[in-house]
Amino acid sequence: MRHGGQILVDQLKHRGVQRVFSVPGESFLAALDALHDSGIENVVCRHEGGAAMMAEAYGKLTGTPGVVFVTRGPGATNAAAGIHVARQDSTPMILFVGQIARGHRDREAFQEVDIPAVFAPLAKWAGDVHDTARLPEYIARAWNLALSGRPGPVVLALPEDMLSASAAVADIPPATAAPAPDYETFSQSALSALRLARRPLVVVGGPGWSAKAARDLQVLAETADLPVAATFRRQDYMDNRHPNYVGDLGVGMNPKLGERLERADVILALGTRLGETATSGYRLLDPARPDGKRTLIHVHPDPDELGRVHSPHMALVAPAAQAVNALAAHAAPLINSRVWTAEARADYEVWQEPHRSPGALQxxxxxxxxxxxxxxxxxxxxxxxxxxxxxxxxxxxxxxxxxxxxxxxxxxxxxxxxxxxxxxxxxxxxxxxxxxxxxxxxxxxxxxxxxxxxxxxxxxxxxxxxxxxxxxxxxxxxxxxxxxxxxxxxxxxxxxxxxxxxxxxxxxxxxxxxxxxxxxxxxxxxxxxxxxxxxxxxxxxxxxxxxxxxxxxx
Missing domain, CATH: 3.40.50.970 (Thiamin diphosphate (ThDP)-binding fold, Pyr/PP domains)
Structure with missing residues (x-):
């Protein structure tokens, strides 16, 4: 027999969690008790918004869900800003919310908030655990959802009496990986389309990248003479000093890079959704007025994203890191795009020249x-x-x-x-x-x-x-x-x-x-x-x- 807090923390340990972030509350005392000698570091923060942002950043850095504990009502709503960041940034994250006792629901008890209703528009999924014995099931689902497809935040409400109650229940081990898609066929088809391009552009972004994926991207760009643009705040996906890196499609982007996105005849979008910021308010790539002369090759881990806004000519449901690895392995020189790539890099270098701001400190x-x-x-x-x-x-x-x-x-x-x-x-x-x-x-x-x-x-x-x-x-x-x-x-x-x-x-x-x-x-x-x-x-x-x-x- 274990109390709910212990069951919960044991599930986290099975999944390799080493650090969580929190603002303590009386609604999850059992979880705090289980964390006491768990070996998991509990970073105690000053505000739930800060705690959630720390967990989100930790999820970005590690590629595994950042975990945060907050209390009910104002504690949960304070954390909403971090959940919104995780959703828009496609970051795996789990928010555990201590909740009122189950018997007090729907009475507007002290700090009562309907957690699934509040977070449903912000999170990938928001649930409410009513049965102590089902904690392993809920946590396994939360963990898998946070990581699957397009990663993102999951919210679980934990009634305090459910957490403090005990149950005899087995742990659920982490899920095994799903079968890989056909990268071989995709790589050959994508590279064939790029071989005919005179104005290609690789656009990278989204979740699931790694240091190895960044190296593979560099190999692909070098071998195939392709220009690479990063989307908003994903500039570290490729060494900016590399001659094939041509800048970022973000707020305050180089206007000449925006023009190149608009003029590109083949766009290889790896992991990015090609959203509002990257397309300058959808002006550079208008989904309502697609250019029939442009080929869009779109790779994204979430099948619901492919075709939702832009209509790709070729699509692959897969993490960008795996796709770029396969593309790099099959890449060959594409002589048609060498001048285009060199010009794009020259535009980036000019954009880097400092424009003097007023004042003594610039x-x-x-x-x-x-x-x-x-x-x-x-x-x-x-x-x-x-x-x-x-x-x-x-x-x-x-x-x-x-x-x-x-x-x-x-x-x-x-x-x-x-x-x-x-x-x-x-x-x-x-x-x-x-x-x-x-x-x-x-x-x-x-x-x-x-x-x-x-x-x-x-x-x-x-x-x-x-x-x-x-x-x-x-x-x-x-x-x-x-x-x-x-x-x-x-x-x-x-x-x-x-x-x-x-x-x-x-x-x-x-x-x-x-x-x-x-x-x-x-x-x-x-x-x-x-x-x-x-x-x-x-x-x-x-x-x-x-x-x-x-x-x-x-």
Whole structure:
């Protein structure tokens, strides 16, 4: 006989779980009891949103479900932001929610929320476990669903009396792998189509990649003379220094790369959904007006995604990592595309040339310095905000597994993700890039970093405003500032209050020494980067945005 908490934790141990994230609650005391001597590390966080984002980042890094425990009601709803990130980023994740006792349901008991109803639109599946003896069944299903097809988040509600009750039940072992699809036939057909192309483009993204898949992608690109573009915040899928890498199809993309996507005669889409961001609002690839002269070859692990938006001429239901391995093994030189590929790379190099921002401290200078001086395996995280556009444009990612950022565009993600990354890889440099608004969404997780010894380096781009919204405001309602100014506390002092190290930088020349001191501090470190508020976006100032907005209105 085992109580429900023990049954649950034993299922996690059978599946190799080594670390979970949580904010404790009385509704899952039995699970906390089972974690006590389980050998599984419980990273206790300060807010359920931060805990869920840490679990999501951990799932991205490991390829196995990130696990998070939260309590009922407000605890669960606080975690919803992390579930949304996992869904849009196709990250395997399981959220366990302590729930009210079964006998109190439908009375609006203390903190009662219908968990499956709340999370059904956000998660791959949301369930409610009513029977202690069925815990192994539910957890096996949750684990398999989180990993199958297009990976994503699963939510399980755990009534407190169900968890504390005991049952004699056998464990369910992890599922075996499904049979592999016919990669041989697909590879030959896809490469035959590419052989006839004059303007091919490989577009990579989505879940399930690995360091080996990144190497296979490089072999495919080199051998077949193919240009490779990464989708939004998947830039670490190929070494950006490689001559076949041609940039990212994301927010603030190189306009010339967008034109190449629009003009391509054969698109090999590996793992990506070719969603709104990658296609510039579906303008570059309009699913309602397909180009009859273009061939789309689409590989995705979820059969429901293939043909749902874009109509492929050739489709393969498979993880991109396996498909690119087969394609690399059969690749041959494609001489028709050599000039096209070289031109695409030349466009990328021109786009990398810095566009000078106003002020004494310039983000393009900082990002290029980081790109040139960080170790190749350093992990860089970020959340949402215009500051990230400088990172996308000027940082060259060199290895797989070095970029952690939400394709969902969630603010507050960078710090929790950095903490999760540092706990997973304590030997590696982990840098969080955040805006002043972005950081303050989850700044309380500095406490978690201090408690668990996560010596992350946090770089805060501080301009005293919600910059992205201010940019749009100036475009559409110029000169009418409303709701976008931001009070920012003394951030270095805040870092020191948490037992960390902090300083402020106002000029380019001071940044290298400050960063070196942050890395050697041996604890969490924060650098407050005071940038000119005029620098709203790469290549655009606040005044220019306002002028454009006034001209548009006129």
């Amino acid at each position: 983000q393009e200078w900082v990002i290029r310095w980081l790109s040139e001086h960080l170790p190749e395996d350093a992990i860089v995280t970020n959340g949402a905000g215009n500051y990230a556009a400088w990172l996308h444009r000027y940082f060259r990612f060199k290895r797989y597994g070095t970029q952690l950022a939400p394709t969902s565009g969630s603010m507050g993600y960078g710090l929790p993700a950095a903490i999760a990354a540092k706990l997973a890889h304590p030997e590696r440099t982990v840098v969080c890039l955040a805006g002043d608004g972005c950081l303050q969404m989850t700044v309380n997780e500095l406490s978690t970093a201090a408690q668990f010894g996560a010596a992350v380096v946090v770089l805060v781009v501080n301009n005293g405003r919600y910059g992205t919204i201010r940019m749009h405001q100036e475009h559409f309602y110029p000169g009418r500032v409303s709701g976008t100014d931001l009070f920012v506390p003394d951030l270095p002092a805040l870092a020191r209050a948490y037992g960390g190290w902090g300083t402020r930088v106002t000029q380019n020349a001071a940044f290298p020494a400050a960063f070196a001191a942050a890395r050697t501090a041996g604890t969490l470190a924060l650098i407050d980067l005071r940038v000119d508020p005029q620098a709203l976006a790469t290549g655009q100032t606040l005044d220019a945005a306002r002028t454009e907005g006034l001209a548009r209105r006129a």
